[in-house]
Amino acid sequence: MPLLPDLLEALATGRIEVVDLTAPLTESTPILRLPEPFANTTPFRLEQLSRYDDAGPGWYWNDIHTGEHTGTHLDAPVHWITGKDGPDVSQVPLGTLVAPAAVLDVSQRVAADPDFLLEVSDVRAWQAEHGALPDGGWLLLRTGWDERAADAERFHNADDTGSHTPGVSTECARWLAERTPLAGLGVETVGTDAGAAAGFDPPFPCHHYFLGAGKCGLTQLRNLARLPATGALLVVAPLPIVGGSGSPARVLALVQR
Template identity: 30%
Template sequence: MIYDLTRPITSGMPVYPGDPPVQITPLPSPPWQISALHLGTHSGTHLDGPRHRFADGAGIDAIPPERLVGPGIVIDARGYAANAPIGPEVLAGVALPAGLMVVIRTGWEAYWGTDEYARHPYLSAGLAQALVDAGVTLVAIDAFSVDSTVDGNDTAHVALLGKNILIAENLCNLAALESGVRYTFAFLPLPLVYADGAPARVLAWRET
């Protein structure tokens, strides 16, 4: 079974505060159906490239395909309070060999479309550094950001992107995946040239 962890892109969907609104506008062009698409590079489920935080970092189009598909696990980080840091304790007892993708499940996807969604838990400096030290290749989360949206900080982004560790945000449907179980993940962004990020289709399936 293939699990789709992607937010559908729709007009008026929630976006990170200050980001461009999403608008899909049908255009008159009979007999064809064509629409104009207006959105930011970090709309919906998306991938952050190093350029998102570092001007000289790699853009989305420069990320090789082998970086976008690979083994990973879900880390259960449910139960944290609103706007609370998630500490490295969530990694206790978890085998985390180098080269894995790590998906942080906060449970905050349940608040999608409400004001509470922006008050999600986020990666503490300690957790971000622990993931860097473990040699993970990508960190994903079911929230607006790996950092606090309320406080607008960038600690986790700097720690991860600074080490060329990709970030994916606004995942959904994580309740279908078991924590600690090995899956193959595919993070497939639009190959926007020189872009800092791009909407992405995110899929997962159980390793055999």
């Protein structure tokens, strides 16, 4: 029996809701800040070419200036040295870009401790309640951090001791990347790793292990509170930049209501 007409009918009647998980791109979109001597990415900027004027009387358009890893974006395996021989963003399998999602909610624990780290025991407890992680799917870590996204200082949450944002422990990152059937990890923070992850061994373990295993990352997601723990279908649409290490992406979730 044909399935696409059923899907279209479900979308039209609201039985399937499309939830936008993407942060809008503006000049104030928070970006990752690396200390010297490391290079930093370019903030998002529009450069107007014409707007119904002498440069273009009937049309409006812009050049865009931004980095690959600005706003809601996809990390491809080649982004990290452990994945340097892996696919670039144009080569990420389509089955990774349209895939089931599991949502693990730790927002209450993060509210009490912004340096919260997800452990293997937390994932096992989630599995005991909800079942196995989706084969070829995504684990989306809901921390409530998207509530801070409109304020870059609160979003980065940095002080003299460094950045204080939640993430995944080294042991859990390795276990998720190497011992589960996931295709990727999605977070609400500026990067897939915790704010303190530069001091972990290895540094930035989510990047190290996930990208090294040929898997992907998604960052700066929003509206994970609107998703069920299981059953959502994730649709990730990055620009297919040949040779690109990542790309800003529109990320949608299809949820049966």
